[in-house]
Amino acid sequence: MIEVIAHIFIIAGIIFDLLGCIGMVRLPDVYNRLQASTKCVTLGTCSILFGVFVRYGFSAMGMSALVCIVFLLLTAPVAAHALVRAAHRSGFELDEITVCDDYKDDSDLRT
Amino acid sequence: MFFSGGRVLSLISTYWGFDPGMRSRILTFIIVMVFWFLITFSIDLQHAIVGLLLAFIVAMSGVGDMFAGKAGKWLSARRYWFFVLYVLIFLKEVAKANIDVAYRVLHPELPIRPGIVKVKTDIKSETGLTFLANSITLTPGTLSVDVDAENGIIYVHWIYVKDRNIEEASRLIAGRFEKVIKEVFG
Structure with a gap:
């Protein structure tokens, strides 16, 4: 029974990781691609790690998986934030379907 | 002894x-x-x-x-209750975010309308701003680009811009978290 629950979590995680990869291919520019990859890959990987925890319980491996979930949830948004800010600063264009860019307008005002 | x-x-x-x-x-x-x-x-x-x-x-x-x-402030029990509440809200929003992105990615016409909008916040402490920006990144269709700590403004890349107005955007994006984060880290 525990094995089945663990496998359900792991399979769901793999599906979300796959969706994130599809998003990386299909969406138009850096910013939208980061949206897909950050959200889906974070939850997908957390789900896989939780499956590992369910399978191995309170052992060295299971607890490492739980701790990894905490660190992943804390660090993934920071990495995405750093990437997207660097992309904007180095002048990557937003795709032409973009409707507004308040960040560019404001930084033009400042300089 | x-x-x-x-x-x-x-x-x-x-x-x-x-x-x-x-x-x-x-x-x-x-x-x-x-x-x-x-x-x-x-x-x-x-x-x-x-x-x-x-x-x-x-x-x-x-x-x-x-x-x-x-x-x-680590000794105040009230903050821990609000932290538990924050974690629950956060997990719900993360689940919604993933279903939302999955829908947009798999839809044949890619229903996106991206743009960068401004979000205003009252939170002043650095930890609070960090947690708010992180929460925004992991919730449906939003990704924080930059934080202007002096004016309390977060620039957010939104995959489907519903409203460009700063007040309305703040309510839609940050409203879910702002009160709870203010209680915990404010």
């Missing part, structure tokens, strides 16, 4: 009361030790000695001063 239990306790409470630097170091030491024992998950002597050494080095290096600065 020079090192009786009472003396050690009074020594700790003296530092706890008057020296914020030492206080945050003691806190860092405890947190690092807890994480060490969770990861190794064994309580034999070798692991304990290595863990104590490493935790001591990390605590004394002063890394913890960044986040454990206001250690006095």
Whole structure:
């Protein structure tokens, strides 16, 4: 029974990781691609790690998986934030379907 | 007895009361030790000695001063309840975010309308702003680009811009978290 629950979590995680990869291919520019990859890959990987925890319980491996979930949830948004800010600063264009860019307008005002 | 239990306790409470630097170091030491024992998950002597050494080095290096600065507030029970509430809201929003992105990615016409909007917030503390920006990144269709801490403005890349107006956008994006984060980290 525990094995089945663990496998359900792991399979769901793999599906979300796959969706994130599809998003990386299909969406138009850096910013939208980061949206897909950050959200889906974070939850997908957390789900896989939780499956590992369910399978191995309170052992060295299971607890490492739980701790990894905490660190992943804390660090993934920071990495995405750093990437997207660097992309904007180095002048990557937003795709032409973009409707507004308040960040560019404001930084033009400042300089 | 020079090192009786009472003396050690009074020594700790003296530092706890008057020296914020030492206080945050003691806190860092405890947190690092807890994480060490969770990861190794064994309580034999070798692991304990290595863990104590490493935790001591990390605590004394002063890394913890960044986040454990206001250690006095760690003792308020109210904040922990709001933190639990925050985690629950956060998990719900993360699940919604993933279904939302999955829908947009798999839809044949890619229903996106991206743009960068401004979000206004009242939160002033650095930890609070960090948590708000992180929460925004992990919720449906939004990704924080930059934080202007002085004016309390977060620039957010939104995959489907519903409203460009700063008040309306703030309500839609940050409204879910702002009150709770203010209670916990404000």
